[in-house]
Amino acid sequence: MKRWMKQVGWRHAVGLLAVAFSLGPILFVLSAAFNPLGTLSSSQLMPTGLSFGNFQKLLTDTDFPRWFLNSVIIAGVASVVSVFLSALAAYAFSRRRFRGRRVGLLSLLLIQMFPQFLAVVAIFLIFGTITDYWPAIGFNTWWGIILLYLGGALGVSTWLMKGFFDTVPRELDESATVDGASHVEIFFRILLPLVAPVLAVTGLLAFISTINEFVLANIFLTDSGSKTLSVGLWGLVAAEQRNTNFGIFCAGTLLTAIPTVLVFQLLQRYIVEGLTAGAVKG
Amino acid sequence: MVTQLGGPATRALPAPGKSEPPERGTSLTGRIVKIVLLGLVVAIAIWAAFPLVANEAWIGLGLLVATTAVLLRLYLTPRHIPAKYLAPGTVLLIAFQIFPVLYTASTAFTNYGDGHRGNKDEAVVAIESASVTQVPGSLQYALSVATTGDPATGPLVFLITDPVTKQVSAGDADGLKKIDDATVTGSGKVTAADGYTILNAGQASLRSGEITALAVPVDGGAIRSSGLSRAYEGKAGRAYDESCDCIRDTATGNTWTADETVGAFVAADGERLAQGWKVGVGFSNFTRVITDRSISGPFLATLVWNFAFALGSTGGTFVLGMLVALALHSKRVRGRNVYRLLLVLPYAMPAFAMLLVWRDMFNTDFGLINNLFGLHVNWMGEAGTARLAVLLVQLWLGYPYMFLVTTGALQAIPAELSEASRIDGAGAWQSFRRIVLPLLMVALTPLLISSFAFNFNNFNAIYLTSEGGPFPADNPMNGATDLLITYTYRLAFGGSGAQYGYAAAISIFIFLIVGLVSAIAFKRTRAQEEVYA
Numbered sequence: 065m066k067r068w069m070k071q072v073g074w075r076h077a078v079g080l081l082a083v084a085f086s087l088g089p090i091l092f093v094l095s096a097a098f099n100p101l102g103t104l105s106s107s108q109l110m111p112t113g114l115s116f117g118n119f120q121k122l123l124t125d126t127d128f129p130r131w132f133l134n135s136v137i138i139a140g141v142a143s144v145v146s147v148f149l150s151a152l153a154a155y156a157f158s159r160r161r162f163r164g165r166r167v168g169l170l171s172l173l174l175i176q177m178f179p180q181f182l183a184v185v186a187i188f189l190i191f192g193t194i195t196d197y198w199p200a201i202g203f204n205t206w207w208g209i210i211l212l213y214l215g216g217a218l219g220v221s222t223w224l225m226k227g228f229f230d231t232v233p234r235e236l237d238e239s240a241t242v243d244g245a246s247h248v249e250i251f252f253r254i255l256l257p258l259v260a261p262v263l264a265v266t267g268l269l270a271f272i273s274t275i276n277e278f279v280l281a282n283i284f285l286t287d288s289g290s291k292t293l294s295v296g297l298w299g300l301v302a303a304e305q306r307n308t309n310f311g312i313f314c315a316g317t318l319l320t321a322i323p324t325v326l327v328f329q330l331l332q333r334y335i336v337e338g339l340t341a342g343a344v345k346g
Numbered sequence: 347m348v349t350q351l352g353g354p355a356t357r358a359l360p361a362p363g364k365s366e367p368p369e370r371g372t373s374l375t376g377r378i379v380k381i382v383l384l385g386l387v388v389a390i391a392i393w394a395a396f397p398l399v400a401n402e403a404w405i406g407l408g409l410l411v412a413t414t415a416v417l418l419r420l421y422l423t424p425r426h427i428p429a430k431y432l433a434p435g436t437v438l439l440i441a442f443q444i445f446p447v448l449y450t451a452s453t454a455f456t457n458y459g460d461g462h463r464g465n466k467d468e469a470v471v472a473i474e475s476a477s478v479t480q481v482p483g484s485l486q487y488a489l490s491v492a493t494t495g496d497p498a499t500g501p502l503v504f505l506i507t508d509p510v511t512k513q514v515s516a517g518d519a520d521g522l523k524k525i526d527d528a529t530v531t532g533s534g535k536v537t538a539a540d541g542y543t544i545l546n547a548g549q550a551s552l553r554s555g556e557i558t559a560l561a562v563p564v565d566g567g568a569i570r571s572s573g574l575s576r577a578y579e580g581k582a583g584r585a586y587d588e589s590c591d592c593i594r595d596t597a598t599g600n601t602w603t604a605d606e607t608v609g610a611f612v613a614a615d616g617e618r619l620a621q622g623w624k625v626g627v628g629f630s631n632f633t634r635v636i637t638d639r640s641i642s643g644p645f646l647a648t649l650v651w652n653f654a655f656a657l658g659s660t661g662g663t664f665v666l667g668m669l670v671a672l673a674l675h676s677k678r679v680r681g682r683n684v685y686r687l688l689l690v691l692p693y694a695m696p697a698f699a700m701l702l703v704w705r706d707m708f709n710t711d712f713g714l715i716n717n718l719f720g721l722h723v724n725w726m727g728e729a730g731t732a733r734l735a736v737l738l739v740q741l742w743l744g745y746p747y748m749f750l751v752t753t754g755a756l757q758a759i760p761a762e763l764s765e766a767s768r769i770d771g772a773g774a775w776q777s778f779r780r781i782v783l784p785l786l787m788v789a790l791t792p793l794l795i796s797s798f799a800f801n802f803n804n805f806n807a808i809y810l811t812s813e814g815g816p817f818p819a820d821n822p823m824n825g826a827t828d829l830l831i832t833y834t835y836r837l838a839f840g841g842s843g844a845q846y847g848y849a850a851a852i853s854i855f856i857f858l859i860v861g862l863v864s865a866i867a868f869k870r871t872r873a874q875e876e877v878y879a
Contacts (some may be wrong), residue, residue, distance in 0.1 A: 071678065072676070072678045072679060074673070075506050075674060075678075076679065078669065078670060078673035078674075079670065079673060079674055079685045079689075080669045080684075082666075082689055082749075083373055083685065083688045083689060085742065086688060086689050086691060086692050086742070086746065087688060088689055089689065089700065089703060089704065089707065089742065090692065090695060092703070092707065092714055093700075093703055095696075103714055104706050105711070105712035107714070108714075108717070109717075109718060119639065123649045149434050149438070150435065151390055152431040152432070152434060152435065153431060153432050153435050153436075154780070155431050156428040156429075156431035156432050157429075157528060160427060160428040160431075162428040162429075165428075168432070173499075173864070174861060175439070175443060175444065175447070176799075177799060177857055177860045177861045177864065178814070183443075183446035183447050183449070185450065185838065185846055186445075186447075186449035186450050186453075187442070187446045188448035189449075190449075191447060196392075196397075196401075197397040197398065197401065197403070197406075198397060198523040200392060205700055211438065211442060211752075212442050214438045214442070215438045215439055215441065215442025215443040216439075216442075216443060217435050217438060217439070218435040218436065220796060222435075237589040246376075247427055248376055249373070249376075250792040251431075272697075275696060276696055276697045276698045276806070277804060278698050278810075279805060279806075293696070294696070294698045294699075297698075297699055297702075298698070298702070298810075301706075304401035305401070306706065307712075310706065313699070313702070313703075314703070316699070317695070317696060317700070317703065320696040320699060321695050324693045324694045324695075325698065328690075328694050341387060
């Protein structure tokens with residue numbers, strides 16, 4: 065028994081403590097979401113009742129369904145396209161030798177170091193002009209903010225992918241070239257399937273960060289109907305409604321987690337593999 | 347043109363001396379896809395061209411045509427294969443990231459901000475119309491306040507009728523504009539106008555501050571409101587005098603002379619008028635951080651805390667994540683998958699929402715933490731507890747990721763290595779310290795560096811929880827938990843007057859600091875990798 069404690073028992077103890085730490089706040093959100101009173105002051109760690117009132121209010125009194133749709137579409141399209149653009153660039157950096165390759169790779173890292181959202185004034189002015197000329201991709205539109213997010217498609221994820229591409233033996237492409245495959249065929253038919261894990265991971269990371277993005281979205285999407293979840297939910301607990309809307313806010317939080325969890329489940333088998341394999345090469 | 351548009355990407359040429367293999371004939375589907383995509387590019391370009399032509403924006407049109415031409419040439423000729431793969435992402439990168447960043451950086455050398463937005467002429471107009479007062483014999487108008495947008499937020503417009511000519515005009519800060527389609531009552535009050543929404547009394551009174559502040563410039567004065575339904579054309583009390591390049595107050599005779607180095611009108615005693623204009627100020631925004639005592643002291647404190655926060659968040663999450671990963675990394679632990687699933691849940695929750703939940707969990711009066719432990723701590727009220735709180739929140743949010751990554755890296759380390767060291771007589775600690783940890787560090791250092799860079803600028807972590815507070819009584823600009831980035835944000839967009847130029851200068855500082863730290867760290871990783879690889 066003592067031996068078991070020393071070899072296995074402590075592992076469970078650490079695991080259980082960590083689980084308690086991880087789940088505590090989530091349990092609190094769960095209790096608050098089902099709390100019939102729906103205020104912060106009446107919310108406890110353990111559920112005090114089971115009421116769907118908060119969910120009902122969220123769905124009928126606010127534009128939540130619309131925010132949800134906006135977020136899923138914006139984050140979905142932006143992450144898929146940005147993974148694709150990033151993979152294209154990673155292929156060039158990993159497989160091709162050209163002048164400016166090192167400089168290009170380094171500048172990608174450097175640009176990321178500039179806190180992009182401090183450029184919001186400039187972005188605001190640029191999109192002000194764009195809204196005048198092409199309202200379809202201006203403020204309060206899906207396309208506008210997706211384009212803005214795609215500006216950051218090349219970056220850290222390109223590095224991660226390049227590291228992963230580097231681990232695929234070059235002999236594969238060479239033998240395909242001998243067999244008469246063009247570079248397009250090599251990229252789409254041979255390399256992309258092999259690097260699927262890292263595509264899944266960068267896609268998931270891009271999805272999570274886009275769903276969570278707040279600063280740009282807050283400036284960009286001002287119509288209630290065009291808001292994303294982060295902007296909309298933030299508005300629910302702003303200033304003096306903090307106490308009264310807490311239950312509704314927590315209900316919204318739980319529903320917001322659904323798309324992320326689904327994407328996570330969908331890509332789960334790739335994730336641990338992709339996270340670490342790319343990291344080794346950096 | 348090519349280099350300007352594509353940067354390093356389109357300048358990419360095949361390495362000299364090594365000939366690129368010529369592009370081979372691709373399959374039929376490939377060719378069809380290519381034609382469709384290029385057709386789409388042309389279609390988008392044509393669609394985008396119409397408004398540019400209509401607005402006579404020739405520079406924009408030139409850029410559009412050049413970009414399209416370069417793209418078409420790139421994809422229709424077999425050369426420049428790397429550029430084909432880099433172009434799509436690079437075009438977006440330049441348009442929406444590099445250009446805004448350069449634009450912002452260029453404002454760091456100006457005094458751009460509230461009171462220094464436009465040019466000198468605009469400043470003169472603003473000063474003259476702000477000084478307008480009602481004089482005997484001023485023209486009176488019946489006023490309707492309207493907007494072209496939403497009654498609560500849209501830009502305000504004064505709708506007035508000239509008592510003599512009966513011409514209806516719409517006026518804003520740019521001046522008067524004649525309008526034709528309007529319904530006017532006998533007293534000259536406009537009750538409806540095409541394209542404008544007239545505010546009712548309730549809506550107008552909500553925005554009375556803005557209405558009072560609005561002055562519509564006209565020759566020799568401006569039209570201002572008196573109350574919500576009357577307006578008058580007043581005479582300017584201050585006027586610009588070209589002969590002395592100064593503003594003269596007609597009543598008192600005081601003068602404020604234009605000072606081009608600061609972009610403001612300055613009186614002999616040093617008093618400045620609030621409305622100035624945008625001028626280049628060289629490096630003064632940068633030197634201000636170092637030389638101005640009231641700024642440099644708090645700035646240094648913020649910088650130190652910023653480093654502590656970034657290191658603390660990264661280190662804390664890494665240590666905890668690794669500890670848990672090590673504990674669960676044993677075949678003898680049953681239910682590892684269940685543990686893993688539960689531990690990763692915080693990572694799946696929306697971070698912005700959980701930050702707000704944590705903020706409320708730290709609430710003094712009805713927060714969960716005080717309730718649970720029977721405390722009555724004002725967490726966000728004291729510098730020490732507030733810092734502890736934001737670090738704890740980061741720990742919760744960040745350690746599942748470190749746990750996942752470390753688990754993966756541990757699995758990649760061959761078990762034989764530590765077994766061999768055991769046989770050689772190493773204890774558990776020694777084998778961890780000498781074998782496992784170094785291997786882990788090689789795999790994880792790049793991630794730790796990017797985590798550091800991310801946390802150094804982790805705006806949400808502070809803005810959504812403590813909002814930078816608590817603030818010392820004598821300095822409402824630097825709070826105890828402020829990061830440089832939240833501090834900069836407050837400078838640029840905070841309530842007490844925007845200082846974009848200064849904020850841009852600080853963001854360049856941030857950029858240099860993070861870049862330098864990352865560069866050093868990456869260099870060390872390379873050295874490390876050579877040692878252990």
